[in-house]
Amino acid sequence: MDSITQVVLGAAVGEAVLGKKVGSRAMLWGAIAGTIPDLDVFLKFFVSDITATEMHRGFSHSLVFAILVAPVLGWLAHKIHRRREDVSFKNWSWLFFWATVTHPLLDAHTTWGTQFFWPLEYRLAYKNIFVVDPLYTVPFLVFLLIALFHKRTNPRRRFFNNIGLIVSTTYMMLTLVFKWISFEAFQERLHLSNITYLEMDVKPTPLNSVLWNAQVETSNGYRVAYYSLFDTKDIEFSHEFPKNHHLLDPYKDQENVKQLLNISAGWYFIEQEGEKLIFYDMRFGQVSLKELESSFIWRYELTIDTEGQVTIKRSRPDIDGVGELFEDLVERIKGN
DSSP: OOHHHHHHHHHHHHHHHHHHHHTHHHHHHHHHHHHGGGGGGGGGGTSOHHHHHHHTTSGGGSHHHHHHHHHHHHHHHHHHTTTOTTSOHHHHHHHHHHHHHHHHHHHTTSSSOBOTTTTSSOOBOOOOSOSSOHHHHHHHHHHHHHHHTSOTTOHHHHHHHHHHHHHHHHHHHHHHHHHHHHHHHHHHHHHHTTOOOSEEEEEEOTTOSSEEEEEEEOSSEEEEEEEETTOOSOOOOOOOEEOOGGGGGGGTTSHHHHHHHHHHTTOEEEEEETTEEEEEEEEEEESOSSOTTOOEEEEEEEEEOTTSOEEEEEEOOOOOOHHHHHHHHHHHHTOO
């Protein structure tokens, strides 16, 4: 999820593990540990854009990483606070393990997911919460701040910190329920519309857990639809986006194309634009919520040279009127 949320989670976990002994230092170190896995964003300065994208939320978001980094950071904190004889190297390492490992466990609930079981090539992605969700973060932050203004020996400090953890976790569980309700609604509509499909991917739209998006794979293409928990009318599925996967067949053995296919997790379609191929990664949604046939946000331009070698460039679509898009989102959340 976003950096603020991970800082809040890390601080709350640090407080839960060691706050009674070291006070606000536990929150500070927990917040630092909670941001460390996201340092993989700096890979873009050392490798190609597509390689950095493929590696994002990989090793740094794994159980192995948490196990390896915890004793290193624990040793560092133990040295810095060596006068605290009541806090051992083990205590500090335990704080860093939990503050680090909860980061990828939270990210696993987003669309991108995490490679938590690295080096196994399996991405854990429940897709039940958007990467930024104020309803998850704001109450969590409020209780953490209330806890911060109490002395470490005050039982109310631990009480408010625990309340924040409980409220955020409860909301996360509710999003799973909302996803299940939405999935059932999409599935029923597909059945009533006599649409035969191979697979369906359901996830929340930006900044909320009320409006859900379905992407449905058919034998020849993909359809999309939206469902709000406040909807009163039937769900409407888009026309079918043709897969056109055959356009990539001559180039699938090239390493950068393999990376692109891996990034998309199979949810992609191809369009021909002149001499270029446009690769649409569907998982991160469409440019517009109003038009079911609108373009998708994540797209790549594939240029093929005279020798058949593919060059890939990430292309960002022009999204005009962010305020208008937000208004459309709010209106659609209210129901159809």
